[in-house]
Amino acid sequence: xxxxxxxxxxxxxxxxxxxxxxxxxxxxxxxxxxxPKAAYTLKDLIGRTLATSPEIRxxxxxxxxxxxxxxxxxxxxFPQVEVTGIVGPxxxxxxxxxxxxxxxxxxxxxxxxxxxxxxTLVQPLYTFGKLTGFRTAAExxxxxxxxxxEEKAADLILRVKDLYYSRLLASDMLGLIxxxxxxxxxxxxxxxxxxxxxxxxxxxxxLYKLKAFRGEVLKNREEAQKGFDLATGALMFYAGLDRTxxxxxxxxGLEAVPKAVEPVDRxxxxxxxxRPEMSQVRAGLKATExxxxxxxxxxxxxxxxxxxxxxxxxxxxxxxxNPWAYDPLNDRYAAIVLGFKYDLDFGITRGxxxxxxxxxxxxxxxxxxxxxxxxxxxxxxxxxLTEAQETLRATEDGWRNAxxxxxxxxxxxxxxxxxxxxxxxxxxxxxxxxxxxxKAMYNYNLSLANIEYATGQAVKEEAK
Amino acid sequence: MTAKNSxxxxxxxxxxxxGVTAAILWTPGQGFAGPATDQVKxxxxxxxxxxxDPTLKSGQKTKExxxxxxxxxxxxxxxxxxxxxxxxxxxxxxxxxxRENFVGLFTDLLERAYIDRVExxxxxxxxxxEETADGNYSEVRTKIVTKRNQEIPIQYRLxxxxxxxxxxxIVIEGVSLVNNxxxxxxKIIRTSSYQELVKKMQAKVEGEExxxxxxxxxxxx
Numbered sequence: 001x002x003x004x005x006x007x008x009x010x011x012x013x014x015x016x017x018x019x020x021x022x023x024x025x026x027x028x029x030x031x032x033x034x035x036p037k038a039a040y041t042l043k044d045l046i047g048r049t050l051a052t053s054p055e056i057r058x059x060x061x062x063x064x065x066x067x068x069x070x071x072x073x074x075x076x077x078f079p080q081v082e083v084t085g086i087v088g089p090x091x092x093x094x095x096x097x098x099x100x101x102x103x104x105x106x107x108x109x110x111x112x113x114x115x116x117x118x119x120t121l122v123q124p125l126y127t128f129g130k131l132t133g134f135r136t137a138a139e140x141x142x143x144x145x146x147x148x149x150e151e152k153a154a155d156l157i158l159r160v161k162d163l164y165y166s167r168l169l170a171s172d173m174l175g176l177i178x179x180x181x182x183x184x185x186x187x188x189x190x191x192x193x194x195x196x197x198x199x200x201x202x203x204x205x206x207l208y209k210l211k212a213f214r215g216e217v218l219k220n221r222e223e224a225q226k227g228f229d230l231a232t233g234a235l236m237f238y239a240g241l242d243r244t245x246x247x248x249x250x251x252x253g254l255e256a257v258p259k260a261v262e263p264v265d266r267x268x269x270x271x272x273x274x275r276p277e278m279s280q281v282r283a284g285l286k287a288t289e290x291x292x293x294x295x296x297x298x299x300x301x302x303x304x305x306x307x308x309x310x311x312x313x314x315x316x317x318x319x320x321x322n323p324w325a326y327d328p329l330n331d332r333y334a335a336i337v338l339g340f341k342y343d344l345d346f347g348i349t350r351g352x353x354x355x356x357x358x359x360x361x362x363x364x365x366x367x368x369x370x371x372x373x374x375x376x377x378x379x380x381x382x383x384x385l386t387e388a389q390e391t392l393r394a395t396e397d398g399w400r401n402a403x404x405x406x407x408x409x410x411x412x413x414x415x416x417x418x419x420x421x422x423x424x425x426x427x428x429x430x431x432x433x434x435x436x437x438x439k440a441m442y443n444y445n446l447s448l449a450n451i452e453y454a455t456g457q458a459v460k461e462e463a464k
Numbered sequence: 465m466t467a468k469n470s471x472x473x474x475x476x477x478x479x480x481x482x483g484v485t486a487a488i489l490w491t492p493g494q495g496f497a498g499p500a501t502d503q504v505k506x507x508x509x510x511x512x513x514x515x516x517d518p519t520l521k522s523g524q525k526t527k528e529x530x531x532x533x534x535x536x537x538x539x540x541x542x543x544x545x546x547x548x549x550x551x552x553x554x555x556x557x558x559x560x561x562x563r564e565n566f567v568g569l570f571t572d573l574l575e576r577a578y579i580d581r582v583e584x585x586x587x588x589x590x591x592x593x594e595e596t597a598d599g600n601y602s603e604v605r606t607k608i609v610t611k612r613n614q615e616i617p618i619q620y621r622l623x624x625x626x627x628x629x630x631x632x633x634i635v636i637e638g639v640s641l642v643n644n645x646x647x648x649x650x651k652i653i654r655t656s657s658y659q660e661l662v663k664k665m666q667a668k669v670e671g672e673e674x675x676x677x678x679x680x681x682x683x684x685x
Contacts, residue, residue, distance in 0.1 A: 175612045175614075186580070186584070193675040194671045194674065197674040198674070252611075252612050252613050253612055400638075403637050404637055407637050408639050408644045411644055412644070412645075412648055414573060414574075414576070415570075415573050415574070415665060415668065416664045416667055417645075417648050417661065417664050417665065418648070
């Protein structure tokens, strides 16, 4: 049963994911896959992946651990109570110190039992920042783990997008290969019939050229089929789908839908603000800074208030009222005290402080590295997008003209006024440029995905 | 202010009415049909009907099916106009016999090519987009959408002959067949001769015919 504060923390851990998945609490449950569909959109696949991914759940477990540590740190402010209860044989002890006793220690007569309960309550009063430091470190630790969940989600989103576009690319390539081989098969079949019938104008060399080119085209079919099968298998795996289930995508082929992208400078700013890696180092810096304060607090005494109480009684022993007489088996008292605890050492604490400072500096170095590396990633993604857009434009024009060439070459061939060589060259140019155009579309879509990832907007974009 | 407001309100109403009217009249992918579009569609539907006819699907029925397709195509395509336009300036240099012979060859080869293409039809979607008319000339823009959602734009250029519209050019993927043939014919006539062009086309027809029959011609030794 989680308390209110803990439940609040839990919501923060999965806030980015709760918007798009059915995982709404940090406590991982057995993966609840959404119902299977006939055709999946990219959003469906991402949603399913985030809802069922064991990697995400693993990260959420880490966040759960961090929350438990925070609970421990928060509880450090409250008093700690130690209660010890014992029961044992009680040697008889009658009489008083002043009046004497008929019983002797060296000849004990055990004819009863005693019960003793001792309680000690310690309330920290002032620790020179130790408790606050632990609490801050634990709080930032939760933020680090939350950011790790988001980082993993962003990684998975990018991976699923890559696979989705890879499958569409493979599907387009297969379609292109089939389109060209269908045309070639017709031409080959017609030429073979003409050769068999010894028709005028029929040429063996034409047949060889057509068959050679067909072989060239088919060579790439297996590779495209492999890409298609691997992407399909991987998508089903990530989406938590059984290989026996029906699996189709909502799209047949790639499209290059224009999309507004933040300018590179703003993108770099967003990345430094939103990237989960940056959230991790920011929280890590605060946490290690707090841990340095914790170690430094050990240079000073820690003040506390304590309450000590004892209740002990034995039926066969006379309770002593003389304050100087002490019978641990038959006594009761309570005392409130103020105190301090101070551990003095000759270098151990200083060493621990230096170690904590070094950890803090290590995180700072990571932050500096991230502040240089992340903008570079954003610039690279933007550069790749520009390249993809330029290639798209160039290949768009290229394949359309190659298609015109092919239409004209086919028309001329049909009329007997065109060469088979021209038809083959046109088909080859069309196939090559169309394939390049498909690759450019894939690169364009992946560049957009990379920009979203690099600027730290991948999870937010999916939540829209 | 009030007058201005009511004027603005009236304009808004008119805009809404115009918008609703346009939405009712215009169906996406269909455009505004005209008489030329109707006739092209009628021919295309007729062709598809022949292709879908189960009684004409078997191998033995190929000849009968092709004859029906040829008849349907001939009714809509003006091959003599196509021939004339494809020959361009060389048309006037031809004798009536040469013209007749050329139209025959050209018709035969184009029919074969067209029928060959339509026989490869596998249920692609055909959309009639727009018709632009200019007196006796008209252009019907259509689009074939393949099963892979790829679009192949095809325009039919027609001219009026009595009450019917006849196709004299087809533009596939932006390539006008007439313009393409004109360039090719011109090149062959310039570099060789008109006779060489006819010889090439004749050879193609003979080759197609022989292949259809499937028997080698007896050679004179």
